[in-house]
Amino acid sequence: MRDVFAKIQASTTRADAMKRDRTYPYGTVLAERRGPVAVVGGREVIMASSNDYLGLSVDPRVVEGAARAARRYGASCTGAPIMNGTTGIHRELEERLAVFLGREAAVLAPSGFQANLALATLLGRGDTVFADRANHASLVDAARLGFGGHRRYRHADLGHLRRLLEATDPDCGRLIVTDGLFSMEGDVADLPALKRLAGEQGARLVVDCAHDMGLLGPNGRGTPEVQGVAPDLVTATFSKCFGSVGGVLAGDREVVDFLRHHARSLVFSAALPPPSVGAALAALEIIESEPELRERVLGLSARLREGLRAEGFETAGDAPIVPVFVRDDERCRAMWRALLDEGVLVNAVSSPGVPVGGELVRVAVTARHTGEQVDAIVAAFVRARAQMPWRAAMPSSSESSPKVNSQDGSSLRAAPSAQARMEG
Ligand SMILES: Cc1ncc(COP(=O)(O)O)c(C=O)c1O
Numbered sequence: 001m002r003d004v005f006a007k008i009q010a011s012t013t014r015a016d017a018m019k020r021d022r023t024y025p026y027g028t029v030l031a032e033r034r035g036p037v038a039v040v041g042g043r044e045v046i047m048a049s050s051n052d053y054l055g056l057s058v059d060p061r062v063v064e065g066a067a068r069a070a071r072r073y074g075a076s077c078t079g080a081p082i083m084n085g086t087t088g089i090h091r092e093l094e095e096r097l098a099v100f101l102g103r104e105a106a107v108l109a110p111s112g113f114q115a116n117l118a119l120a121t122l123l124g125r126g127d128t129v130f131a132d133r134a135n136h137a138s139l140v141d142a143a144r145l146g147f148g149g150h151r152r153y154r155h156a157d158l159g160h161l162r163r164l165l166e167a168t169d170p171d172c173g174r175l176i177v178t179d180g181l182f183s184m185e186g187d188v189a190d191l192p193a194l195k196r197l198a199g200e201q202g203a204r205l206v207v208d209c210a211h212d213m214g215l216l217g218p219n220g221r222g223t224p225e226v227q228g229v230a231p232d233l234v235t236a237t238f239s240k241c242f243g244s245v246g247g248v249l250a251g252d253r254e255v256v257d258f259l260r261h262h263a264r265s266l267v268f269s270a271a272l273p274p275p276s277v278g279a280a281l282a283a284l285e286i287i288e289s290e291p292e293l294r295e296r297v298l299g300l301s302a303r304l305r306e307g308l309r310a311e312g313f314e315t316a317g318d319a320p321i322v323p324v325f326v327r328d329d330e331r332c333r334a335m336w337r338a339l340l341d342e343g344v345l346v347n348a349v350s351s352p353g354v355p356v357g358g359e360l361v362r363v364a365v366t367a368r369h370t371g372e373q374v375d376a377i378v379a380a381f382v383r384a385r386a387q388m389p390w391r392a393a394m395p396s397s398s399e400s401s402p403k404v405n406s407q408d409g410s411s412l413r414a415a416p417s418a419q420a421r422m423e424g
Helices: 008-020 060-073 088-101 112-122 137-145 158-166 191-200 223-227 253-262 274-289 291-310 329-341 371-386 418-423
Strands: 032-034 037-040 043-047 105-109 127-132 149-153 173-179 203-208 233-237 247-251 321-325 347-349 360-364
Touching: 043 371, 060 088, 060 274, 088 105, 088 247, 088 274, 105 112, 105 253, 112 137, 112 173, 112 203, 112 233, 112 247, 112 253, 127 137, 127 158, 137 173, 149 158, 158 191, 173 191, 191 203, 191 223, 247 253, 291 321, 291 371, 329 347, 329 360, 329 371
Parallel strands: 127 149, 127 173, 173 203, 203 233
Antiparallel strands: 032 037, 037 043, 105 247, 233 247, 321 360, 347 360
């Protein structure tokens, strides 16, 4: 008889082999975490693997916002929002986010993942979701959970999307979903073109602004603000720029109210804990009042990208997500190890985070890094590469990328990603 646990053995064997050769890159324990530095294995390292782009997770005002909320409302709501889990600060955060994002209403979710899963509620039989292949896993799972069809278009390939839309029954409801700023390669979706196509094809457009809300645009409202587009619905998370945890969906009041009452990931799960809400509220205030944080992190990421390119590394995008393409799983992990030994903690990303052949080392900078730390990251890459037996085969930078406007990220545009190149 077949044992459902049988498949676990292969995974365990693989993980054990990685641990033996010190290239297991997952769940690295941080004994201490102090913004741009962390303590790993008893050594201080530069933290270049978090999504804390504005450095707010350790901002004393955000930490105090969490503590104040915990003192007033407790550690947990111990219930769903529509039961006993809506406190005064939950409602305040929803209202303030709606204003911040320029939408009629917003509803909180326990995580960005659950905010995206809520989209499944919109997908009945006879509907189809059209999704960029590089979308976050939570958007993929939302499509799988819904009762409708699921078509995936090649990353950033709107010609492919158009063909898929045109080949679909005209009576079918259509939802286009895309990340705003793609989480692994750091490029952005072409929202004006997507919105136009959605309009022509009678589709609704949802943009996941997990990585760009708080970071991009003169007011930090994300890719919709940068590109002057109002999607039908926006989703986002507090686990990146907001230095907290939790998710949000924002749009027209009727749509938001429908999701509040029907989305299973919101209705059948305990509400966002008050400390997370308090931290997000404090972060929102900082995001609204301190645009210089955005300018700083965009400037630092441009410095990092330029430094890496000058040393011949292949990278892409304009955002604080700086991918360094290695294009091989084993080499990617070896590079991760060498970088950690050189005092820099990054992420090694392979399938399913990126497609096979698109393996990359993901470096992320924050507003708390110094210019010297950014230069030290580049120097560590050079030393790490020198230790690689295959270094001669390491891809080098082949394309120039658009310069970022460090004022507000406004020059960010959809960049042809490695994935698009691979998929032709
Ligand atoms: C694009 C994108 N959407 C959604 C999520 C999920 O957010 P959360 O961490 O709040 O569950 C992530 C997190 O990695 C993400 O990168």
